[in-house]
Amino acid sequence: MIKNTAAQMSAALEKGETTSVELTKLHLDRISDVDNKVKAFLHVDGESALKQAAAVDADRASGKKLDPLAGVPLALKDVLAQEGVPTTAGSKILQGWKPPYDSSVVTKLKAAGVVILGKTNMDEFAMGSSTENSGYGPTFNPWDLTRTPGGSSGGSAAAVSAFEAPLAIGSDTGGSIRQPAALTGIVGVRPTYGAVSRYGLIAYSSSLDQAGPFGRTVLDAAMLHEVIAGHDPRDATSINAPVPAVVAAAKSGDVKGLKIGVIKQLQGDGYQIGVQARFNESLDILSSLGAQIVQVDCPSFEYALAAYYLIAPSECSSNLARFDAMRYGLRTGDNDGASAETVMNATREAGFGREVKRRIILGTYALSSGYYDAYYGSAQKIRTLIIEDYKKAFVQADVLVSPTSPITAFKIGEKSEDPIAMYLADVATIPVNLAGICGMSLPAGLADEDNLPVGFQIMAPAMQDQRLYQVGAGLEAALVSKWGGYLISKAPALGGAK
Amino acid sequence: MALSYDDVMAKYEPVLGLEVHVELNTESKMFCSCSTTFGGEPNTQTCPVCLALPGALPVVNAKAIESTIKIGLALNCQIAPYSRFARKNYFYPDMPKNFQISQYDEPICFDGFVDVEIETDEGPKQFRIEIERVHMEEDTGKSLHVGGATGRIHGAEYSLLDYNRAGIPLVEIVTKIVPGTGKYAPEVAKAYVAELRDILRGLKVSDVKMEQGSLRCDANVSLRLIGSDVLGTRSETKNVNSLRSVERAIRGEMIRHAELLNGGKKVKQETRHFQEDTGLTRSGRSKEQAEDYRYFPEPDLVPVAPAAAWIEELRAQQPERPSLRRKRLKEQWAVPDKEMAAMINADVLDIVEETVLLGAEPTKARTWWLGEISRLANEKDVAIADLSITPKDVADIVALVAAGELTDKLARQVVEGVIAGEGTPSEVVAKRGIKVVNDDGALMAAIEKVCAEQAETADKVRAGHVPAAGALIGAVMKETKGQADAARVRELLLKHLGQG
Amino acid sequence: MSSLSRDDVAKLASLARIEMTEEELVNLASQFGSILDAVARVQELNLDGVKATSHPQPLENIFRDDVVQPSLTPDQALSGAPAQEEQRFRVPQILGEAE
Ligand SMILES: [Mg+2]
Numbered sequence A: 001m002i003k004n005t006a007a008q009m010s011a012a013l014e015k016g017e018t019t020s021v022e023l024t025k026l027h028l029d030r031i032s033d034v035d036n037k038v039k040a041f042l043h044v045d046g047e048s049a050l051k052q053a054a055a056v057d058a059d060r061a062s063g064k065k066l067d068p069l070a071g072v073p074l075a076l077k078d079v080l081a082q083e084g085v086p087t088t089a090g091s092k093i094l095q096g097w098k099p100p101y102d103s104s105v106v107t108k109l110k111a112a113g114v115v116i117l118g119k120t121n122m123d124e125f126a127m128g129s130s131t132e133n134s135g136y137g138p139t140f141n142p143w144d145l146t147r148t149p150g151g152s153s154g155g156s157a158a159a160v161s162a163f164e165a166p167l168a169i170g171s172d173t174g175g176s177i178r179q180p181a182a183l184t185g186i187v188g189v190r191p192t193y194g195a196v197s198r199y200g201l202i203a204y205s206s207s208l209d210q211a212g213p214f215g216r217t218v219l220d221a222a223m224l225h226e227v228i229a230g231h232d233p234r235d236a237t238s239i240n241a242p243v244p245a246v247v248a249a250a251k252s253g254d255v256k257g258l259k260i261g262v263i264k265q266l267q268g269d270g271y272q273i274g275v276q277a278r279f280n281e282s283l284d285i286l287s288s289l290g291a292q293i294v295q296v297d298c299p300s301f302e303y304a305l306a307a308y309y310l311i312a313p314s315e316c317s318s319n320l321a322r323f324d325a326m327r328y329g330l331r332t333g334d335n336d337g338a339s340a341e342t343v344m345n346a347t348r349e350a351g352f353g354r355e356v357k358r359r360i361i362l363g364t365y366a367l368s369s370g371y372y373d374a375y376y377g378s379a380q381k382i383r384t385l386i387i388e389d390y391k392k393a394f395v396q397a398d399v400l401v402s403p404t405s406p407i408t409a410f411k412i413g414e415k416s417e418d419p420i421a422m423y424l425a426d427v428a429t430i431p432v433n434l435a436g437i438c439g440m441s442l443p444a445g446l447a448d449e450d451n452l453p454v455g456f457q458i459m460a461p462a463m464q465d466q467r468l469y470q471v472g473a474g475l476e477a478a479l480v481s482k483w484g485g486y487l488i489s490k491a492p493a494l495g496g497a498k
Numbered sequence B: 001m002a003l004s005y006d007d008v009m010a011k012y013e014p015v016l017g018l019e020v021h022v023e024l025n026t027e028s029k030m031f032c033s034c035s036t037t038f039g040g041e042p043n044t045q046t047c048p049v050c051l052a053l054p055g056a057l058p059v060v061n062a063k064a065i066e067s068t069i070k071i072g073l074a075l076n077c078q079i080a081p082y083s084r085f086a087r088k089n090y091f092y093p094d095m096p097k098n099f100q101i102s103q104y105d106e107p108i109c110f111d112g113f114v115d116v117e118i119e120t121d122e123g124p125k126q127f128r129i130e131i132e133r134v135h136m137e138e139d140t141g142k143s144l145h146v147g148g149a150t151g152r153i154h155g156a157e158y159s160l161l162d163y164n165r166a167g168i169p170l171v172e173i174v175t176k177i178v179p180g181t182g183k184y185a186p187e188v189a190k191a192y193v194a195e196l197r198d199i200l201r202g203l204k205v206s207d208v209k210m211e212q213g214s215l216r217c218d219a220n221v222s223l224r225l226i227g228s229d230v231l232g233t234r235s236e237t238k239n240v241n242s243l244r245s246v247e248r249a250i251r252g253e254m255i256r257h258a259e260l261l262n263g264g265k266k267v268k269q270e271t272r273h274f275q276e277d278t279g280l281t282r283s284g285r286s287k288e289q290a291e292d293y294r295y296f297p298e299p300d301l302v303p304v305a306p307a308a309a310w311i312e313e314l315r316a317q318q319p320e321r322p323s324l325r326r327k328r329l330k331e332q333w334a335v336p337d338k339e340m341a342a343m344i345n346a347d348v349l350d351i352v353e354e355t356v357l358l359g360a361e362p363t364k365a366r367t368w369w370l371g372e373i374s375r376l377a378n379e380k381d382v383a384i385a386d387l388s389i390t391p392k393d394v395a396d397i398v399a400l401v402a403a404g405e406l407t408d409k410l411a412r413q414v415v416e417g418v419i420a421g422e423g424t425p426s427e428v429v430a431k432r433g434i435k436v437v438n439d440d441g442a443l444m445a446a447i448e449k450v451c452a453e454q455a456e457t458a459d460k461v462r463a464g465h466v467p468a469a470g471a472l473i474g475a476v477m478k479e480t481k482g483q484a485d486a487a488r489v490r491e492l493l494l495k496h497l498g499q500g
Numbered sequence C: 001m002s003s004l005s006r007d008d009v010a011k012l013a014s015l016a017r018i019e020m021t022e023e024e025l026v027n028l029a030s031q032f033g034s035i036l037d038a039v040a041r042v043q044e045l046n047l048d049g050v051k052a053t054s055h056p057q058p059l060e061n062i063f064r065d066d067v068v069q070p071s072l073t074p075d076q077a078l079s080g081a082p083a084q085e086e087q088r089f090r091v092p093q094i095l096g097e098a099e
């Protein structure tokens, strides 16, 4: 049962073949069997998950009209506030903090009856591409426990790929949903900026952050997308427009006549041979399905990484100022006579990890007087150029595509001493964030050289998220029939599988 | 040896710059829906947004934008077709996010002016104060310093924070530099703040209570040698919280600067804090310690781009400028200077005007509000506005008196009744059984009785000594418990004694 | 080749309220050269006349009505407080002056 898709679980619940309590128990068992190896979760709340599940079962028994995902379990990235449940954003500075409120995503999940199993591990404050920057230790890739699951939503991706949950929520600031989805062989979507409320999403970079779904199939991701998307008056950057019909698109999967643009700048040098091979193969499949493949040029993408590593650190240096030991979270150094400033300094030194400090310092520098124009100001102009490149490209093509990550899952520790090498992991995903558009990663197969999953990235214009699902579903169906099953079924068993 | 003010003025010219912070009187805070009510129990008006809990986001209060545009229009400003919020980054425990959402290079209103008039040696003179910008921001929480001798920040062992005030909408009004005020600098500054207060009150956008901190002034002062066009170093005196203090703080800073300069010392560019008790300022943070605020556009908020039609609508709703209005009312009502000043001082101009508009004669309206009603308000120690009597009530009372249905004395009883909550003037009249005795029969009976009792006086009147009638009239009034119309009594009495 | 000295990093750390050890300061300073070189690429293009984008979506005028909604209870508000007293957040002594 736990190897089923969320859509299959939903159908089984609907037909009375199982109950939410049973489904939840199975997943809690799986978590206790394998999570000591995977370390996807920071906090598992079995008791309240079962309570929630029982409530959904009771509602179903009473004949209440339920959301399709009612009763289906989910893993929640620890970056989203959930009332009364420890929420740390992977940081020691928030250890033990229990929010007195629900994020809007959690409100929607609860309203839909989705059962929240617990909170998943992440790079501290979503800063990283490997989940090694967590204040609570790394998460391990279920495909190879010596490798990272990617990041920053590595815990969520690992939970879904290890069958600890059929669905998960992540957040994607520079690729933090798509890249771990690629590295763990599952589907991850970063919706259009403003499509999913950021209220209660602990901010890393406000103008780039966006929560989104993980699933093992395109349809599963679409079902979760529809639950969490929609206008929220508590987020001033939320888009007040109907949610694109992503489930319908995922059920259709028709790509005939669609123009698919391959971005020249997002391939070639620096892309692993096996990654490029699976990518090209997927293009051939799309072409054979009746899509038209065109080449597009986005010259300013070369500067995207540089712009991102100025904008995100700048915003984070300000967003993370609130962690100051005064109102909540860690407080250290409060000795006799210590001043508030001394305590703030000591707490932030003790509570933040290396990468977080590095980015705060970089952002502080980029915003400081005398440097603003050269760094932050220029980065925001590059952003304009990237938006214009996309605009032109979307005139030539309905969707744009690239490999999600230039490389497959890397070894734990391999890049952790070299920030620049780590930053390169997001080179193909970052342009989407800078432009505020939407993107998906879905499995394109295993790289020949290491037998590790490769992600295929699809990008669509703002609020055209359904195009991702349309193309993703078409490609997925063809690949699944070629492979004789979902890629994830090829993942190692981890022992204890039921 | 302290310099005299005249010594300062003989050598130097002051240059002013004023920053006024105004708390808007919106129901909810600037970026969240918490109440702004003054004086609540600590931390009862806070939420994830104004406590800066992780994940919370701001959303702009529409009313605050509207109020700010109204202020900009009243100060003759341009309204920006496009403006943005920015983050001003600095750490301080009373500011939960450790940045203030403010506006930086794109304020919503800019380039305006206010004219103020002050009394000079050569008679009344007008000064134009140019406005640099009017922008929106948010207030901080309140800290209570515990331990140490004075409860002040210095020497405190720790502090207690209440965030009820954090996030209350603030509007900051910044002048350009104000040169050319000469020795009148302190008066001009005071008149400017007073005029701002009146404008804001007229707009009904703020409570403008300096004592409660809903209007606070920071005064920048520098001196330059007369004839020089090089600006001197300025000091910034913070939180000057009464009109009188504005004047005192500026005068004090001018003298302090002059003493430093005369002694060959330099003025330090720093913030200073005004001490209400001594009238002096105390050194605060110096420029060298000043923060680098790292302003950048607030990414959680989108630009404010008010439609031209909306701005025009707000322009059309602008109330009359206080200075023009004062001039107009003074003429219309033919009020002497002293009385006009008394009304402004007692803050009854609005209420008197309303009463006049409801038909009361201006002098009568003014006399009631400034006289009996003010007296009762004083007695109860409440503001006139907080009494339950309305302009309509006063207009009704004035009408009843004019119709002869009440005497002035009776009318005072009615006012008292209305204030005591006994109802409208006519209800009070009915309930208390107050009425003018205008039954001539009853009056004649009282007149005959009084003339019999004071036969000697009555005879004097009969003999043609009319002024003596006053005592008799008084006695008749007393006999009728004040409910008689004194004029009618006089008429009947004189007739009765053959003098009619 | 861009660079930041140990003292530059120390100044930034103090602005950002992070007390760093000597080792951290030196390490960060040594890493900053290559990081700054990487991000300084944004200066390679001629950006004259290019508008800066700070919001990915072209939204404007998003306001809320001036209506009061229930606040947190004081217990909720103070639930995460490292220290509290008299329904207020208790914080170490504040030196210097408020804005
Ligand atoms: Mg200000």
Ligand SMILES: [Zn+2]
Pocket: B029, B032, B033, B034, B045, B046, B047, B048, B049, B050, B051, B167
């Ligand atoms: Zn609030």
